[in-house]
Amino acid sequence: MERQEFKHIHLIAIGGSIMHNLALALHDKGLKVTGSDDEIFEPAKSRLAAASLLPEQEGWYPEKLDARPDAVILGMHARIDNPELKKAQELGIPVYSFPEFIYEQSKDKQRIVIGGSHGKTSITSIIMHVLRHQGRLFDYAVGAQLEGFDRMVKLTDDAPIIIIEGDEYLSDPIKRVPKFHLYHHHIGVISGISWDHINVFSDPEVYREQFRIFAEMTPKAGTLIYDKDDEQVQLVCVPRNTDVNYIGYGVHEHTIRNGKTILHTKKEGDVEIQLFGEHNLRNINAAKEVCKKLGIKVHDFYEALRSFKGAAKRLEKLGESSSTVIYRDFAHAPSKVKATTEAVKAQYPQRRLVAAIELHTFSSLNRNFLPQYEGALDKADEAIVYFSPKTIEHKRMEMLTEEELKAAFKNPRLQVFTDSEKLSDYLKGQNWQNANLLLMSSGTYNNINLEALTKAVLNA
Template structure:
């Protein structure tokens, strides 16, 4: 089916983070868009409402699916027995997962897909920031709200390239194929491999296999850019046909830290001070630079753009600062991310005490069999705290964790464990913050804790 034919599209599970952005992007293209979901939260609710796309009622309505539809896009949060999905199947309406649809809409573009267990969003957002800075036309699909971009998805007819954050998680509830296998990249990045999503990939080998498949999908005359310091990546990114494919390894960008500021050392542009910090981000910068080089961005322009890049939302985001204290928020939840983020803040401010708070919120992080992956992850913190909400454990129908188990799993006898968000907030508010930084790591929200009020109290 030609992409030009798609005029009337319905999204099942339109309230999702990326799905509502796709709905808005299609609306921007002046297509007819409808959607359904059984629950829609902010900011999706307000954004869909402003565009006139918010469903009248929450729930599933098979009557919305009619023969006039050109396509149905199925979100990952819908169930395989969804009544709207069943109706679309009965009517033989083309059904796409999010990645399949993005591919259909970008068949005529150069597709650049950023994969990896960690760093995907940061690398993608650096590339987008640089391309915007140099005035290049490009489409994109990224998993976070970025400063300078009002959407997480952009699809146009005239942009020659598309930058895609390629998630290894499943594409939809019926095909269950990793998203990044469905974009059919020309240029790929693998930023690192660290076992995650235990509910889908029950062992590390099965998880790593998804990246091997991704690497081997690189076409003739394509490029595979990979983290050469990661042993797991080396196992999947071994040059097999270097005559056909360009293999480009990258490492930590040459740099130094002076008075809490990161300075990049470059060949032609001298020393360049940047707002980003942390070894993981210095790798992300190297990956983004290699991608930009492949698509014709000059090194000078890359470094110039980097000086105004503040980072993606919830990626070492500074949410408050006083003379001798900073409060950071980070999306980190997987073990490798937690370790890298904790190390980054301590290395940047070695003279300050670091209080690191991690919320266990995902299926993997609350899984007893996966927990030992966190061994040593919080060791760089002077005070290490783990919080989880017992209701989340019950909701996910999992076994309750004990304080002793967590201390053993993190290999940290000094680890403090909280299961009450109010008690945690009280502890953080009452302690001294003289010459100390607070790092909050979570993909959740600490049981709706008011982080703005906490930040004010700390500072």
């Protein structure tokens, strides 16, 4: 199948995290790029401005479509009645969602799609790190800013493969199908299934069904790589198609010595790495299986892995002293919170662990979803939950109580904060001798100054 050639692309909702990166990638490729949005925040604002792509005014301007771009890309932030979308439809201009466009631009490439409720970004970033270490040409589309890569999207004419982080969330306001159904993978990964996005997938079965569809989209001679120990994954990755290569993986053999993780390998001996936690030891094996399929030798994989520091905001080290380490992690879904908390405690079993999670997403603030967090913070010596009442009001949801949260987490010792300054002061006032701090959120704790907090904790 020939891929479509474009000269001028217009992006509706250009300010989004992945959308502005796509705009920059297309600009890098030499295309004319225009766009609109009703709100654009940093860092998108500065990055678009530096490339002369920042819209002159915020808002929607249907007259921009009079220039008749070759295609329009519709971001998830836009609504179905968006005036620019309506104008594009009236003029008969092709409208793509982000995943449809990535597929359109990679029809002549081998497509590797990393799916799963958790671990997607880490697996994708390990693969990208290894490929770059080996000097391989590849395109990519990933959901986080990765160290060493100045964009979240890269599209070229000459790369033979593309590595895609395959989100199960909806693609766009029109079609409303999961993004990872639209990439048409040759090699697919399912790293784990744990119910999320309650606002879209009303129950765990509907959510799991999206992964079954993804698994069964694996083509003849394609490969499906999956976590063989995950019970939900086992239900969808049934090896029933003899034309598909099914590869299950588990936890990489390892030991922990003095806060360092050592991998045990048959041919390479012991390999010390910078990652840790059982979930990451699974992620490493998933990435290794993908890299094998891409022709990377095992020796080269481990050699590259030694220098991999991890994806941004995934067990990212904010600071360290002789008796304390402070980590932040993007974890917000129950399975991620549990895995991350357990990982830090297992890595430093002799140290007290203070774990604080911000409830920030629609699912995490939903009273019906909260019981999914049962036991998620049990490995922490001190468990803290923070949420902003303003966020609940903004999302038009019912206010939560401390008693509800303690009951949902099944943790009577749980401390609940709704004021970020009080939380910051509380943490600064603790005794941090032989203790670690883990901050988990997809938000900002209402703009807590993490740099100041880190300094205060390390100097306590």
